[in-house]
Amino acid sequence: MMNExxxxxxxxxVGSGFGGSVAALRLAEKGYRVAVLERGRRFADDDxxxxxxxxxxxYWMPKLGLKGVLGLTMFRDVFVASGCGVxxxxxxxxxxxxxxxxxxxxxxQWADLADWETELxxxxxxxxxxxxxxxYDEDSPAGELLREYATxxxxxxxxxxxxVGVFLGEPGVAVPDPYFGGAGPQRTGCVRCGSCMVxxxxxxxxxxxxxxxxxxxxxxxxxIAERTVEDVRxxxxxxxxxxxxxxHIRSGAWARTGxxxxxxxxxxxxxxxxxxxxxxxxxKLAGSLPRVSDRLGELxxxxxxxxxxxxxxxxxPDFSRGxxxxxxxxxxxxxxxxxVTYGGGADSQSLLFWLLTEAGGRGTQPMHLALNMLRHPxxxxxxxxxxxxxxxxxxxxxxxxLDGAMRLKVKHRLPNGSVVLTTEQDPNNPNPDKIxxxxxxxxxxxxxxxxxxxxVFTEALLSIPTTAHIxxxxxxxxxxxxxxxxxxxxxxxxxxxxxxxGSAVPANIGVNPGLTITAMAERALxxxxxxxxxAAADGDSAASNKQRKVRNGNRRARSTK
Numbered sequence: 001m002m003n004e005x006x007x008x009x010x011x012x013x014v015g016s017g018f019g020g021s022v023a024a025l026r027l028a029e030k031g032y033r034v035a036v037l038e039r040g041r042r043f044a045d046d047d048x049x050x051x052x053x054x055x056x057x058x059y060w061m062p063k064l065g066l067k068g069v070l071g072l073t074m075f076r077d078v079f080v081a082s083g084c085g086v087x088x089x090x091x092x093x094x095x096x097x098x099x100x101x102x103x104x105x106x107x108x109q110w111a112d113l114a115d116w117e118t119e120l121x122x123x124x125x126x127x128x129x130x131x132x133x134x135x136y137d138e139d140s141p142a143g144e145l146l147r148e149y150a151t152x153x154x155x156x157x158x159x160x161x162x163x164v165g166v167f168l169g170e171p172g173v174a175v176p177d178p179y180f181g182g183a184g185p186q187r188t189g190c191v192r193c194g195s196c197m198v199x200x201x202x203x204x205x206x207x208x209x210x211x212x213x214x215x216x217x218x219x220x221x222x223x224i225a226e227r228t229v230e231d232v233r234x235x236x237x238x239x240x241x242x243x244x245x246x247x248h249i250r251s252g253a254w255a256r257t258g259x260x261x262x263x264x265x266x267x268x269x270x271x272x273x274x275x276x277x278x279x280x281x282x283x284k285l286a287g288s289l290p291r292v293s294d295r296l297g298e299l300x301x302x303x304x305x306x307x308x309x310x311x312x313x314x315x316x317p318d319f320s321r322g323x324x325x326x327x328x329x330x331x332x333x334x335x336x337x338x339x340v341t342y343g344g345g346a347d348s349q350s351l352l353f354w355l356l357t358e359a360g361g362r363g364t365q366p367m368h369l370a371l372n373m374l375r376h377p378x379x380x381x382x383x384x385x386x387x388x389x390x391x392x393x394x395x396x397x398x399x400x401x402l403d404g405a406m407r408l409k410v411k412h413r414l415p416n417g418s419v420v421l422t423t424e425q426d427p428n429n430p431n432p433d434k435i436x437x438x439x440x441x442x443x444x445x446x447x448x449x450x451x452x453x454x455x456v457f458t459e460a461l462l463s464i465p466t467t468a469h470i471x472x473x474x475x476x477x478x479x480x481x482x483x484x485x486x487x488x489x490x491x492x493x494x495x496x497x498x499x500x501x502g503s504a505v506p507a508n509i510g511v512n513p514g515l516t517i518t519a520m521a522e523r524a525l526x527x528x529x530x531x532x533x534x535a536a537a538d539g540d541s542a543a544s545n546k547q548r549k550v551r552n553g554n555r556r557a558r559s560t561k
Contacts, residue, residue, distance in 0.1 A: 009035045009222075010531065011496075012246050012264040014229045014279065017088020018514050019500035020270030021212035022521035027268075028219035031534020035262065036213075036221060039228040039251045039275070040085035041067045043209075048091075048199025051345030058198060060084040062252025067226070069199055073274060077406050077423040077431060078302055079458040079466040082272055086225050089272065089514065090207040092197050093468075094324035094340060094397075095164040097133045098511035099124055099519075101401045103334070107507030109299060110476045113487040120519050127518035131165040132179050132206040136326050138192075141317040142339035142394045143327030149444050150329040158330040162338070165206035166190050166323055172202065179206075185214055195343030196324035226251045227260075229279060230417065232267055233288040234494070240266075241495040266496030266528075270521075273300070274421075276503040277408050277473040280484075281419045285410065291493030293480040297408035300423070301508045302431050302467035304400035306438035307456050309353050311382065311393040312449040320344040320391045325512075334402050335437045336511055340395035350389035354460035355380050356453035358439045365463040382452040394445060398438035399469070401510025404431040408473050433463045469513050474503035489524035500524050 010032035013023045020036060027034045040060065049057035049068060060071035069092035073080045083089030105116040127133075139147070139161070147159040169175055169189030177184035190204035200207070217223060231247040234240040243265045249257035269276050280296055283289040312319075320341045328338045342349055355376070360368030373380040404426070411422040425431060442453040458464040477483015480492035485504055491497040500521040502513060509516050 007243055007264050008262045009033045009264045011035075011266045011268060012037060012244070012262060013268045013270055014232070014246070015039075015088060015269070015271035015275060015501060016086050016208065016213060016223065017083065017270060017272055017501060018090065018208065018517040019502070019521040020088065020268065021208040021216065022518055023268040023270060023498070023500050023525055024216040024221045024223075025212045025219070026522070026525035027528065028216050028221050030528065031531035034216070034221045035264070036216075036223045037227045037229050037246070037248050038086050038088075038223060038225050039271070040069070040088075040225065042086040042223070042225045043069070043091060043199065045201050045203045048201050050201070052198055052342065052348040053345075063254065065252070067252070074458070075421070075423040077425055077464060078470070079456065079464055080274060080470045081466065081468040082274055082470065086223055087208040087213060090209075091199055093514055094512065095166050095196050095205060096325045096338070096512040097128065097131055097163050097165050097515040100516045101334075101510035103401045104507050104509050104516075107403070109483070109506040110487070113476070113478060120516075120523060123519040123522040124515065126522050127515055130211050131515070131518065132167065132211070133163050133165055133515070134168060136161045136164050136166075136323060137168055138322060138326065140319075140322040140326040140339070142319045142322075142341065145394065145445060145448070146327055146329055146337065146339050148448075149441060150331075152444075153331070155329060155331055159327060161327050162325050164323060164325070166196070167204045167206065174203070179211070183215075185210055190323065192322050193343050194320040194322055194324065194341045195345060197342050198346060229271070230282065231286065231288050232269070232279070232283050232497075235263065239291070239493060239495050240497050244497070266498070268498045268500050270499070270501040272501055273470045273473060273503040276499060276501055278419055278421060280474065281408075281410055281421065282417055285413060285419065286417055289494070293484045293492050295475070295477065295480070295482065296484050297421075297473050298405075299472045299475040299506060300406050300408050301404070301471040301505065302406075302465070303469040303471065303508055303510065303513065304402055304404045304432055304435065305465060305467040305469065306398045306435040306459070307466045307468075308356060308396045308398070308438050308442045309393050309454045310396070310442055310445040310449060310451050311385070311389060311454065312451040314388070314392070316392060316449065316451075318344075318391045319394050320346075325397070331437050331441075334400050334510065335435070336399045337437070337441055338397045340397050341393075342390050342395075344391050346390040347386050347388065350386045350393075352456055353383065353454035354457045355383040356439070356442060356455045357460050358434065361433060361463050366461055369461055379452050383454050392451075396438060396441055396445070397468075398435050398441070399510055399512075400432075400435060401508050403429050403508065405429055405472070406431050431465070433465055434459065469502070469509075471502045471505040471509070471513060474499045475506040476504055477506070488527040489520070490527075498524060
């Protein structure tokens with residue numbers, strides 16, 4: 001058995017997104033020696049792409065030498081956009097930080113395990129403080145259009161400005177840390193360029209690098225970038241009670257992978273929903289983690305999303321000004337609509353959007369798209385126009401909290417041990433291919449702007465929807481026959497092996513999930529005891545009295561062994 005000083009670290013965190021960043025800071029506060037392994041690169045503010053045409057700084061395709069913030073993955077049933085880099089999805093997300101809809105807490109997958117709305121309330125408070133959540137302070141042209149649509153259709157009272165993680169100080173003016181009593185990094189007021197999802201070059205966006213990871217590194221956490229984890233294996237076999245060996249390689253390497261091995265008492269897997277599912281499938285099939293539940297890959301959610309766009313004529317409003325998402329409405333309690341922009345330098349995104357075609361389905365969609373283009377050649381030509389597309393376009397992000405799921409399963413196992421995943425719809429509650437409410441909103445905007453409606457090419461051509469919020473596959477459950485992790489995010493069958501990211505989310509959140517993932521990770525880390533002999537943490541990032549009362553009152557929580 002290894003002694004404490006034989007391990008490279010006490011804990012290794014795989015991934016640096018919302019869950020991984022929380023884990024890194026909270027474990028360090030408890031006195032542990034922590035390393036974070038992140039597959040993406042580290043970005044300074046001025047490293048982000050100026051436009052989406054700078055492919056190497058925007059897209060994540062490391063085998064081709066592209067090491068940006070956005071990865072795109074095509075499956076049989078969904079097209080997934082996901083974030084990458086030190087800071088994970090926070091680098092390229094839309095800053096939008098909502099609490100979950102009520103149906104999320106009542107989902108039968110986990111409703112009996114805790115009073116989740118009460119349990120998570122204090123942790124939402126902490127997450128909102130750490131991420132600097134505030135209400136956006138302007139009504140954008142796209143937001144005004146959305147309000148007009150909502151008012152005309154009887155739900156104008158649901159219009160609200162977005163709750164966001166952005167420093168809305170004097171535009172372009174740098175000031176000392178405004179969030180943590182001067183202990184955090186210098187910040188710059190938002191310049192309203194709209195390029196939040198390309199990467200904020202001004203220091204206004206409250207990415208994880210500006211809060212959780214900043215304080216984690218101050219506490220001695222080692223963040224090791226551009227390293228892809230390929231194996232997590234218990235030392236001496238068994239349940240991991242003697243620690244783990246984590247093998248990692250250089251991201252995107254064709255040869256000379258620089259394979260290395262680190263050891264730790266515990267591991268937090270937080271590689272994002274796709275990354276975590278891939279890693280755990282690989283480890284399970286390789287015999288490294290054979291005890292992982294056979295429920296792995298099930299209950300994958302997409303927030304039941306549809307992403308459409310409406311492009312106005314030349315000379316119309318500039319929809320790129322402001323921030324990525326400025327407002328939202330609810331046509332019904334289960335449907336959430338937000339207007340989105342990538343900023344003025346995102347014309348290349350037009351290549352992802354084709355002429356909107358609601359008719360058709362799997363197998364027949366190409367024919368219906370072709371017929372639509374023949375019937376409306378002018379619209380088809382307009383939909384193909386690239387110049388000034390991002391300034392003239394309102395993207396509609398539509399999400400639903402209705403139950404719908406699919407599963408991830410292994411399609412191929414490659415000679416190097418990597419797995420290729422595919423999807424399979426839940427036969428009883430399939431993920432919707434199209435959301436009628438999204439198409440009604442797009443039709444109204446098209447008519448009022450005199451513009452052209454589009455859908456992401458996978459939906460327009462193949463009837464395959466797109467999501468930027470893939471969730472689940474390592475769902476919380478009552479036991480290993482119901483889920484992969486318990487209510488404290490501990491992997492069934494193993495000691496000191498946690499999953500803290502979107503893959504553990506057991507139900508559709510119905511809104512942008514970043515805040516909920518953060519709050520759930522905050523709660524999970526309260527179940528890890530402080531290191532013996534370590535001093536208690538203090539300051540802004542310590543747990544509040546309110547949090548401690550919630551934890552002490554949680555009769556369902558089990559102590560960590």
